[in-house]
Structures are given as structure tokens and as C-alpha cells.
Amino acid sequence: MFYKMKKVLIITYYWPPAGGPGVQRWLKFVKYLPDFDIQPIVYIPENPTYPLVDTNLLAEVPKEVTILKNKIIEPYAWASMFSKNSTKKISSGIIPAQKKQSFMQKMMLWVRGNLFIPDARALWVKPSISYLSEYIQENNIETIITTGPPHSLHLIGLGLKKKLNVKWIADFRDPWTTIGYHKALKLTKKSAQKHKDLESEVMNSADELIVTSPTTKKEFEAITNKPIHVITNGYDAERIAKLSLDEKFTLAHIGSFLSDRNPQIVWQVLEELINENADFASDFQLKLIGATSQEVLASINDYGLNDYVNNLGYVSHQEAVEHQRKSQVLLLIEIDSEETKSIIPGKVFEYIVSERPIVAVGPQGSDFAEIITGTNTGNFFTYNEKENLKTILQKHYEAYKRNELKAYGVGLQQYSRKNLTQKLSEIIKSL
Numbered sequence: 001m002f003y004k005m006k007k008v009l010i011i012t013y014y015w016p017p018a019g020g021p022g023v024q025r026w027l028k029f030v031k032y033l034p035d036f037d038i039q040p041i042v043y044i045p046e047n048p049t050y051p052l053v054d055t056n057l058l059a060e061v062p063k064e065v066t067i068l069k070n071k072i073i074e075p076y077a078w079a080s081m082f083s084k085n086s087t088k089k090i091s092s093g094i095i096p097a098q099k100k101q102s103f104m105q106k107m108m109l110w111v112r113g114n115l116f117i118p119d120a121r122a123l124w125v126k127p128s129i130s131y132l133s134e135y136i137q138e139n140n141i142e143t144i145i146t147t148g149p150p151h152s153l154h155l156i157g158l159g160l161k162k163k164l165n166v167k168w169i170a171d172f173r174d175p176w177t178t179i180g181y182h183k184a185l186k187l188t189k190k191s192a193q194k195h196k197d198l199e200s201e202v203m204n205s206a207d208e209l210i211v212t213s214p215t216t217k218k219e220f221e222a223i224t225n226k227p228i229h230v231i232t233n234g235y236d237a238e239r240i241a242k243l244s245l246d247e248k249f250t251l252a253h254i255g256s257f258l259s260d261r262n263p264q265i266v267w268q269v270l271e272e273l274i275n276e277n278a279d280f281a282s283d284f285q286l287k288l289i290g291a292t293s294q295e296v297l298a299s300i301n302d303y304g305l306n307d308y309v310n311n312l313g314y315v316s317h318q319e320a321v322e323h324q325r326k327s328q329v330l331l332l333i334e335i336d337s338e339e340t341k342s343i344i345p346g347k348v349f350e351y352i353v354s355e356r357p358i359v360a361v362g363p364q365g366s367d368f369a370e371i372i373t374g375t376n377t378g379n380f381f382t383y384n385e386k387e388n389l390k391t392i393l394q395k396h397y398e399a400y401k402r403n404e405l406k407a408y409g410v411g412l413q414q415y416s417r418k419n420l421t422q423k424l425s426e427i428i429k430s431l
Helices: 021-036 055-060 075-079 084-091 103-114 122-138 152-164 180-184 189-205 214-221 264-276 278-283 294-302 317-326 338-342 347-352 367-374 386-401 417-430
Strands: 006-011 038-045 066-070 143-148 167-172 208-211 228-230 249-254 284-289 309-313 329-333 358-361 378-381
Touching: 006 021, 006 122, 006 152, 006 417, 021 038, 021 055, 021 417, 038 122, 038 417, 055 317, 066 122, 122 152, 143 152, 152 167, 152 189, 167 189, 208 214, 208 417, 214 228, 214 338, 249 317, 249 386, 264 278, 264 284, 264 294, 264 386, 278 284, 278 386, 284 317, 317 347, 329 347, 347 367, 358 367, 358 386, 367 378, 378 386
Parallel strands: 006 038, 006 143, 038 066, 143 167, 167 208, 208 228, 249 284, 249 329, 284 309, 329 358, 358 378
Antiparallel strands: none
């Protein structure tokens, strides 16, 4: 008997060749949805301005998936004519500290926050509603999914819901008005309220909401009574040959190192270990892989660590995973604030299957702390646990000298991309 797969239209901005963590979540869901009798159709911009590009990811797009494209007007493309470097940093989330912002950066942040609500992709909303309305009706699509940020894509879902009354799932990879950079946008009172109003309308109009952390779920429950599901990011089976570990005692941070994520506690501990132990100083290397803010680099210099830094910049996802597997210890940092407790960085899940011990620093009550400690893959520290952090780094160094440094994870399968996609498929089928 022939079984007809259920169609679902996925509306996303980030898609290969976009690089960075934003693209991974839905690229992998699309990969595995057909295994659960769901046919994904993906809608993306035809001419996007991606701050990071990784052409290697194009090979991971399933050949059988239908990709719809529609032109987008990108303000960041205009802004780059005035300041390409500032535009690239701001569009990728690297916002300089207030006192170090140039006039151009201040102006760009004000324009971004007050003229383009909820974000710089707002001009794609109306054309997308028009284009997709016709496609949805012609192809008998009953369910759509929007994923943000950019949260403008949820306004596309809102428009299609009002126009066609399709079933709509809104996926929030990050929160909307409580995300760390939101308060840096120099919002007027009126603009801030407009963000709040749109956030509430989206959450109360969608049929189901998906979030990536328990804390975000609790936060959203204060705004809506709609069903909210937690589906974290995850890891996929990477085809990487067994790699030799770095000869140096490498402490590797992989991913964007934002200005507000600057962990003075780590630099203090490393400075002390280097000054107190000549062997540690000889063996140690700090690896930075990904875009790193000038404020972080300046702090590293202030603590006398420049000679120990290997700053590799942005690399492909494949290379990043290789460095995860080769590094002696993996460093994970989150901003020390109430708003960031809900953030579970996507790299956490690749970290936990790397077999390398994780050293994580973040605010008390962080959702990602439970994942790391619960899987026995590392240690978590708050920003006032300097001596405990120092003790663990010393122990890791001693294990490195004995060639015994390794993490032994447990319960990792729950975070596999295929298992997470099964959870998603059950939500889609329930509508």
C-alpha cells in the first residue's frame, strides 16, 4: 500500500552556504525528516548577505529536497558600502562595548534597532507571504515551520496563518526580546514596545512553539498558553578519521568570542598557572577558532597571554570539528547575566561527543551546565569560582602529562540529531 508522506514547508534564513551554528539545526532536521515519513520543502532567500560562509556545507543538503528561493532586500548589503567591517561584525552578533563604539557603529545599531523591526530582514516579510501563499495552495501544504532569529521569519508565518489558516510551528533557536544583544540596539521606548507586541502576537498565534532550552520555555510560558516543546540542538555522526591529539596542552575555544563573553576569570587563572609552573608555560597553548572580538584579544594581551595564543580565525565546520577532536581541553564560555541562562550554545553537543574534557564558565543556573555535568563530559564554573577552575585545569594538565586526559561521556544518544528529529516529527504529525 502506497503511503503519502506529509509535506511541511520550512521557512529559514540560514542555509548553506551560510556558515556558523544557525544553519546546522535545520540542515540536519531536513536530512532526517524523510526517515519519519515527512517531506520537507525549504524556503530561503535567493540573494542573502551571510556574515559567515562555509561552502563545504552545500554537500550536506539532501539532493531530493525541494528548495524554494525568493529575492530579499538586505539593508546590510547597503550598510557595507559605508563600513564593511562594522557591518559584518554587527550582522554576526559581535557588538563592541558601548564605550568603544565608533559613531558609525552607534548609528548602525540605532538604525538596526529602530527602523528594522524586528530585524534587518523585515523587508523580506511581505514578498514572502505573497510568494508562499500561492505555493502553499497549489501544493496542498498544511503545515509550515518558521525558525528564528532572524525573527522576521516568524512574521512570515504570522501572515500566512492569518491569510490561509495553515498549521504553524514557530521555532525559536534563541529568545526574542531577552537575548543578550537586544539591549545593545539603542531602542526607543516605542520600538521596544513594538518588539514586545510582535513577540506576543507571534507566540499567541502559532499552533505550537519549539524552544532550545528549559529556561526559555519557562520564559515563554509567561507570554502564551500555547504548547511549548523543548528540542535542543544536537550532534550528528561526523565522518572524521581518528586524529592525533595536539602535542601542546591546548585549551581551545571554538565559535564566536563576543565582547560580553570575555572571561577575565579564565585569563587570571592561566596567567597564574604560567607564572607558577615553568613546565605548564612551556606546554600551554590557547587556541581561538572563530571570530574573536577585539575586546577579548585585548584582555588576553593584558594578562600577558599573547605569546601563548594560536588565533586561527573562522574555519569550516569540518575543520572546527577536527580541532574539537584534537584539542586537549575544550573551553565553553557564556555571558555572565540572567538573560543568558537559557542559552545552550550549539557547539555544546559536538563538544560532548569529542571525548575531550570541557571546561565551562557561565552564570549560575545555566541550562547548558546540566548537560555537561549530566553527561559526565566536563566541569562547570560560575564567574566567582576561580580557585575551583584553577584546580581543574591543574588536574587536566597533570593527566595530559601522563597521557591519560580524556572524557568518558554517558547518555549522549538523547542528543543525536536523528533522535531530536523524531521528536520534531511527532509534533508535526500531531497537528
